Amino acid sequence: MQNFVHILSKLPYSKPFLFVDHLHSVDENGVEGSYTFPGDSYFYKGHFAGQPITPGVILTEVMAQIGVVCLGIFLLADAQHSDIDIALTSTQVDFYKPVLPTETVIVRSTKDYFRFHKLKCKVEMLNSDGELICRGAISGMMKPKKYA
């Protein structure tokens, strides 16, 4: 498996809000990666009380971090810079199956377009049985800080 540390090291997140474990493939048209939800993740204490299920908003965040931010970092890699300004601008996601603590999810993203600093992707999440968990469209603005 290729080492994508040059992308992962530029992710502007840390625990408990880093939701990328591995990238499996990246090219100019898309990205695939995975994340395993630790059973002691903070949100399971309250979502839901006594019945831990991964919140949809967190699934959306996983899709955004792997599917949009990692791809954006890759697409901006040619430019000479290290810092990138990032803003989530829209999400439209449909959910099909729940994700329980300790599950591993795979995120696949396909670039719709990346123009004028806006990256829009079609993103889907699968569980380890290959079943569809959620799918949608996510957009964000990504631009090098020096041009800000």
Next chain:
Amino acid sequence: MQTKEELIETLKKIVKPYVQDEQAFENVTEDTDFIKDLKINSANLVDIALDVEEAYDIEIDNESMEQMLTVGSAIEIITKKLAEK
């Protein structure tokens, strides 16, 4: 070739779904600023540019995009790009 008034009408149709300030939209002039007046966010301004490209079969370059902040500047850019075709 559309007249300026026709261009503005077409542009208004493209812009409408992204507008957050309906009152400002009703009183659009060439000086109307997409972000400051119509409260459109920068991401949706990109969508407007892409919709304009499709509607007029033109390509908006990065430099034009940076200038495309008002209704008037958008009309100027569309007119210029159409003339270059």
